[in-house]
Every structure is written in structure tokens, then in C-alpha cells.
Amino acid sequence: MNLPGTAMTYLMGMVARGIAATMILAALTQTSRDSTFDPVSAFVGTWTATKPNESIPFLTLKLRESGGKLIGTMSHFKIGVVGTGRIIGSQVMAAESPVSDLTVSAGEVGFAWSGDPPLHGGHVRFVVQGTKVAYLLIPVSIEEMKKIMSDSPGASGFIPIIWMRRNPEAGNEKQHESSVEKWEITTAASLINAAEFQYRLANGIYADYSTLLRSGLLQETGARQFTLVPKNPQSATDPLPGYLLRLMVSPDGSSYQFSIQEKTSADCAPGVFSDETGVIFDGHTLGCSGK
Numbered sequence: 001m002n003l004p005g006t007a008m009t010y011l012m013g014m015v016a017r018g019i020a021a022t023m024i025l026a027a028l029t030q031t032s033r034d035s036t037f038d039p040v041s042a043f044v045g046t047w048t049a050t051k052p053n054e055s056i057p058f059l060t061l062k063l064r065e066s067g068g069k070l071i072g073t074m075s076h077f078k079i080g081v082v083g084t085g086r087i088i089g090s091q092v093m094a095a096e097s098p099v100s101d102l103t104v105s106a107g108e109v110g111f112a113w114s115g116d117p118p119l120h121g122g123h124v125r126f127v128v129q130g131t132k133v134a135y136l137l138i139p140v141s142i143e144e145m146k147k148i149m150s151d152s153p154g155a156s157g158f159i160p161i162i163w164m165r166r167n168p169e170a171g172n173e174k175q176h177e178s179s180v181e182k183w184e185i186t187t188a189a190s191l192i193n194a195a196e197f198q199y200r201l202a203n204g205i206y207a208d209y210s211t212l213l214r215s216g217l218l219q220e221t222g223a224r225q226f227t228l229v230p231k232n233p234q235s236a237t238d239p240l241p242g243y244l245l246r247l248m249v250s251p252d253g254s255s256y257q258f259s260i261q262e263k264t265s266a267d268c269a270p271g272v273f274s275d276e277t278g279v280i281f282d283g284h285t286l287g288c289s290g291k
Helices: 003-035 142-150 180-203 209-215 217-225
Strands: 045-049 059-066 069-074 077-082 086-091 097-105 108-113 122-128 133-137 161-166 243-249 256-262 271-275 280-283
Touching: 059 161, 069 108, 077 142, 086 161, 180 209, 180 217, 180 243, 180 256, 180 271, 180 280, 209 217
Parallel strands: none
Antiparallel strands: 045 059, 045 161, 059 069, 069 097, 077 086, 097 108, 108 122, 122 133, 133 161, 243 256, 256 271, 271 280
16 A cells, blocks of 8 residues: 555545635635625615606716715706606706715615705605616605696696616616506516515515515515505416516526516517616517507
8 A cells, every 4th residue: 555645645635625615615705795785885876867868867866885874965956747747857057965864774765855946855765676777756745746737737747756867877778758558567567676676685686576475575665665556466476467477587696587568469569678777668579669
């Protein structure tokens, strides 16, 4: 028996196992690090709101991290309303104002806003729905709403929400105003995106629809963020009667995609599509034109 050779083989085996263990530990550490969803950095960036088919924003919200906390500024704008209640606006040439009393909780940021006439300001909620999409829920009194509506004679309603996109990715994307008839599926899409964001905030990964349902986040998010919710969001098999929902999550849980389409035998069934960015698209089968 060659003892030196046996000892050398034993030592090489120990080294190899040590290297393998180190590599596995490093991989596990990297996986754990990658799956962490920083509740502060998730909001950091420049968020803008623009009128449909325009690229110059009428409102800009800038959030950045300082000492583990969020600080930010918001531009000034003159509010207006179009259609069934969508808020638009025009820029007011004045220095951006700092927003104060920022708090982060449950996938949203709250802060105090000084307001722009005719709005007197108050507590604003900034709710993120993906890596690129969020909205501002602004405080509006009955008197302020009457003033806004009187200044917007073509509007037939008012919804105190301003949709925003994160720059720079949002710069080349056009916002698409959904029709009144599609409010249920667009609301369902927004609800899914918001619940997915909440799930990843808590677990580091995205989830399929059944898991979202079991987690209770669909119910909690719907109750907290939406005045109206789709017909049957608590059903795992048929959450939107008349529509087909398909939600796919990547094997590592780092991304997802879903579609909501009409249940029809026609080849050109319209629908909406979205993913982890939170951007919602109207779509038709290739070769079919939108109506």
C-alpha cells in the first residue's frame, strides 16, 4: 500500500469537498441576497406623470435614500380632468418643493403635500404596482372637486388618482387610456400587480395566482387600494367570469407575466397583458386590429 499516495488522495478529496461546500454556501448566500426586496430602494427614483401621447411630464416626484430613509421633492402643477375622471395637468414653472413626513408601509409611501391651487394638500399615498408603475392618491375635498369639475367642462367624473411611471424606462412608453367597458379587467390587472408587489416585498419572490389567493394579499390589497374590485377575485379557477386569466411565474420567482382575455371562439379576442413592471397593455391577436 502506498501510504503517501493514499494520504494525498484523502487530502485532495478534502480540498475538493471544501471547495464544493464553499461554492454551495456562496450560491446560497447569493440567492438569499438576490431574493431580498429592499422596502426603501423599491421606491427610489424619478417618477413622472404625463398627459396621453405626450412626453413632457406635468408632475415629477423624486425619491431618494438618505441614511436608510426616504426623502424627496415634488414639482408643482395645475390640475385638470378629462373623460370619465382621469387626472391630467399642466406644469407650473416653480421650484420643486420637498415632501415631508415620509413613511414606508405595506408597499406604499405616505407623505405630507402642501398642495397646488385649487387643492390645499394633505396626506398623499404613493402606491407602487411594479418596477415601473405607481400612482398617487391625492386628498380632495368636495369643494375642491366641484371647482376642478367646473374648470373641466368636458369631464364626466373625477378619480383622485394620478398614474406615474418610473424614469428612464417610462420615457419611450405611451400611456393608453382604457375604455369604460374594460374597467373590470384593467382593475383586475392592477390588483394582481399590486398584490404581486406586496408578496415579493414580504417573501422576496413573485407568486402564482393560487398562492396569492391563499396568502390573503389579493383581499387585503383590494380592500386597501381599490374602491371597486372585479366580480369574483377570490376564485382560483374563475376570478373574472367571461374572461380567461393566465399567470406564469419564472422558475426562480424573479419575474412574472399574465394575460386576461375574453372567453370567445373568435380568433381576435382582445385582452390586457402585464408583468412585474406593472405596465398594463391592451392587446389583440397578431394580425388583428384594435377597435
